[in-house]
Amino acid sequence: MDTFYVIDGHVDTVTKLILDKRKFFMRSRKGHCDYPRMKEGNVKAALFSLYPMNTLKSIIRGLDLWFQFISNPENKVIQVRSLEDFDKVFNSEKIGAILHFEGIGGIDSDFKFLRLAWHLGLRSLSLTWSDSNKFGNGSRFHGKQPERGLTPLGKDLVREAQSMGITIDVSHLNDPSFWELHEIADKPYIASHSNARAICGHVRNLTDEQIKAIQEKKGTIGINFSMNFLNPGKPGQANLKIGLDVIKKHVDHVVNLTNINTVAIGSDYDGTRVPRCVKDPSKFPSLWEFLLNNGYSKQDIKKISHENLLRVFKNSWK
Numbered sequence: 001m002d003t004f005y006v007i008d009g010h011v012d013t014v015t016k017l018i019l020d021k022r023k024f025f026m027r028s029r030k031g032h033c034d035y036p037r038m039k040e041g042n043v044k045a046a047l048f049s050l051y052p053m054n055t056l057k058s059i060i061r062g063l064d065l066w067f068q069f070i071s072n073p074e075n076k077v078i079q080v081r082s083l084e085d086f087d088k089v090f091n092s093e094k095i096g097a098i099l100h101f102e103g104i105g106g107i108d109s110d111f112k113f114l115r116l117a118w119h120l121g122l123r124s125l126s127l128t129w130s131d132s133n134k135f136g137n138g139s140r141f142h143g144k145q146p147e148r149g150l151t152p153l154g155k156d157l158v159r160e161a162q163s164m165g166i167t168i169d170v171s172h173l174n175d176p177s178f179w180e181l182h183e184i185a186d187k188p189y190i191a192s193h194s195n196a197r198a199i200c201g202h203v204r205n206l207t208d209e210q211i212k213a214i215q216e217k218k219g220t221i222g223i224n225f226s227m228n229f230l231n232p233g234k235p236g237q238a239n240l241k242i243g244l245d246v247i248k249k250h251v252d253h254v255v256n257l258t259n260i261n262t263v264a265i266g267s268d269y270d271g272t273r274v275p276r277c278v279k280d281p282s283k284f285p286s287l288w289e290f291l292l293n294n295g296y297s298k299q300d301i302k303k304i305s306h307e308n309l310l311r312v313f314k315n316s317w318k
């Protein structure tokens with residue numbers, strides 16, 4: 001089978017490595033991502049998320065972990081800060097790491113830390129995790145959903161981040177925040193790791209209207225491998241036996257509502273529990289093979305696996 005390179009839109013590996021007490025450069029049975037398993041799945045780059053960034057202390061701790069991660073030569077990772085850096089990654093054995101903040105409550109109201117973080121390589125952010133902060137409201141996993149969306153400061157931050165060339169990520173936002181962000185987005189934005197709510201009715205997933213809205217701004221939706229957000233008809237329920245056909249259902253739904261240019265990958269590896277069929281990134285080739293055998297072309301797979309996300313970076317990193 002052809003080799004399909006992958007740019008994964010969301011992994012939580014940097015902090016998970018510490019929790020699991022494992023090394024990125026060594027193949028492990030714990031967690032999901034390490035160099036050998038990513039290499040086996042032809043993963044060329046990923047948005048390596050730092051979470052939670054709710055206080056200045058957590059931002060400093062996260063960035064310290066980040067620079068330990070990328071500066072260790074044994075990890076064979078290079079930080080991707082520009083489109084040119086992707087060329088380097090595609091022509092090397094190294095894996096590209098794009099710095100992403102998931103939930104940014106720790107950023108000050110004058111955006112000083114936002115500007116500093118940009119200089120340190122921040123190229124993507126989501127305003128909230130599934131909580132609330134001074135910038136806006138995220139969707140809750142349980143209980144009542146917050147009725148409010150973005151705050152005025154949150155809208156200012158979106159404008160500032162867009163003008164700096166940081167890609168905005170709407171995964172985890174609640175519905176009012178989503179729509180307010182959509183209104184002011186003048187660059188393509190991403191739902192880095194969210195699925196279709198019509199297939200799996202979880203609030204972390206996207207409604208049909210939201211899927212169409214993302215396409216309208218030429219953004220992408222990264223299919224999330226979390227069992228909780230895949231499970232058809234049983235949102236939030238784990239089932240290790242969920243198959244590649246279910247992942248395809250979510251892909252099909254987004255393609256049918258929009259087109260092939262909207263689908264990407266946001267595995268959520270090292271941040272969630274995933275079914276056996278995609279147990280770690282070494283399984284990417286079997287997903288591509290399944291899609292190839294079920295109506296998708298090689299060109300389609302290239303778009304899903306990396307080209308669509310790369311296009312969004314091209315159009316939102318200034």
Ligand SMILES: [Zn+2]
Nearest residue numbers: 102172193271
């Ligand atoms: Zn997440």
